[in-house]
Amino acid sequence: MQWLSVEDFFHMGGYAFYVWGSFGITALVVVAEIWQLRAKRREILRNLLNETDSQHD
Template sequence: MSDFFAQGGYAFFVWGAYGMAAVLLVIEILQLRAQRRTILARLGRLTRMRDV
């Protein structure tokens, strides 16, 4: 098991790459959620303006 985590001496780079990919995926999800909220708010305002 320790050989698996050591990755042949390249553990820092391998696990760092996995960590960076995970962080970027989380950032992407958070950004998409924020954009969705903004779009829904704009659509709500447009709908209210059209109904007036």
């Protein structure tokens, strides 16, 4: 597909809402997944640290 201008590129042949909406939703889901994984990792590390501390007491 060829575009004659930047405006044509962003308009996406009349499908801009669908195309850019899809990119936006995908980016949102990826960011949410990364945030959730980081939160889960912190929780697991905190639990492991608490277990280790309680075993040494």
